[in-house]
Amino acid sequence: MPDSQSQSPRHAPIAGVLGWPIAHSRSPRLHGHWLSKYGIAGHYIPVPVMPEHLADVLRVMPRMGFVGANVTIPHKESVLALADVVTDRAALIGAANTLIFRPDGKIHADNTDGYGFIANIRQNAPDWHADQGPAAVIGAGGAARAVVASLLESGVTELRICNRTRIRAEQIRSEFGAKVIVYDWAQAGNMLEGAATVVNATSMGMEGKPPLRVPMEALAPGTLVTDLVYTPLMTAFLEEAKARGCQIVDGLGMLLHQAAPGFERWFGHRPEVDDELRAIVLG
Known part of the structure; x- marks a missing residue:
């Protein structure tokens, strides 16, 4: 037997x-x-x-x-x-x-990266609305593409983007349409002026990576600023945004939320993203 x-x-x-x-x-x-x-x-x-x-x-x-x-x-x-x-x-x-x-x-x-990105913002900044004003995205890699797609789908009417290699940002504009406006990397600081939502979608600022050097003087108090980097959890980018009176959301929640749809499909239960989970994952 x-x-x-x-x-x-x-x-x-x-x-x-x-x-x-x-x-x-x-x-x-x-x-x-x-x-x-x-x-x-x-x-x-x-x-x-x-x-x-x-x-x-x-x-x-x-x-x-x-x-x-x-x-x-x-x-x-x-x-x-x-x-x-x-x-x-x-x-x-x-x-x-x-x-x-x-x-x-x-x-x-x-x-599910775009879903995780938006779910993280909505959980941690419940008053945020995509149509409050222009969004500014720094970076044009795979993560940035997911962010761009989710912001446009959520109702952002103008999306500004810059990347060190401009052609990658131009490619995103060609694929995602006229709401996308490309800025030169040298003009990244200007891109933040009047923006209601600002996203670092590069790996710059991550432990072991070069720092993100973007002038932030144009950031208005109350702007929603988020960073996809979560090691460290509080990046220098978020620290400066906080000091300027911005509402900040760290990048860990995106990792947690993007995992939920897959877990539900594989194991048949919709999981909860809560403080206990954050503490476990941070270890």
């Missing part, structure tokens, strides 16, 4: 996070907390995958009991070509961070 204990893990859904490297990821701690909190028999593990092995790994994961996965650097763009179904928002952003392995064997790719 088979040992029931040895059989049960085969039926527990498994999800994980794919990246290279992946040891630094906070996602296992985040999802592990939710699994424990809601008493769900499931697993969430880090899956280190070198770029050249990504296609092979994705093919075998469903047969190993995986119901889905998060995707992080450097695979967020590559998985789009390997997925069978790509949501409109993932296609528009040009990257996926959430995969669902469907029962029919197809891989469904989505991007």
Whole structure:
């Protein structure tokens, strides 16, 4: 007679996070907390995958009991070509961070970064409205594209963007339309004048990265300022914005909120993003 204990893990859904490297990821701690909190028999593990092995790994994961996965650097763009179904928002952003392995064997790719970005603002700045005035986004990489898409979808009527390599910002304008206005990197400080929402969507200011050097004199008190960087939690960018009387939102909440839709799809329970979760993930 088979040992029931040895059989049960085969039926527990498994999800994980794919990246290279992946040891630094906070996602296992985040999802592990939710699994424990809601008493769900499931697993969430880090899956280190070198770029050249990504296609092979994705093919075998469903047969190993995986119901889905998060995707992080450097695979967020590559998985789009390997997925069978790509949501409109993932296609528009040009990257996926959430995969669902469907029962029919197809891989469904989505991007929840924009959802996480907006949900973080709405939780921590409940009086914020997208149409209060222009939004200014610093950066034009994958994270910035998710931010731009979500701000425009939320009702921002004018979106200003600048990037050290201007052509990447120009590409965003060509794809997202006339509401996007491109500024030269040298004019980043001017871009903040009259802005109601300001976002650092670069990695500048992160531990181990160069500082973000953007003049902030034009920031008006009461402006909503947020930084996607969360190591450190209080970046120099947010410190200065706070000193200028701005309303600030740190970047950790975006990480927490973007994880919720995937968890719900994989494990069947909509999780809560609260102070307890923040404390667990910060460790």
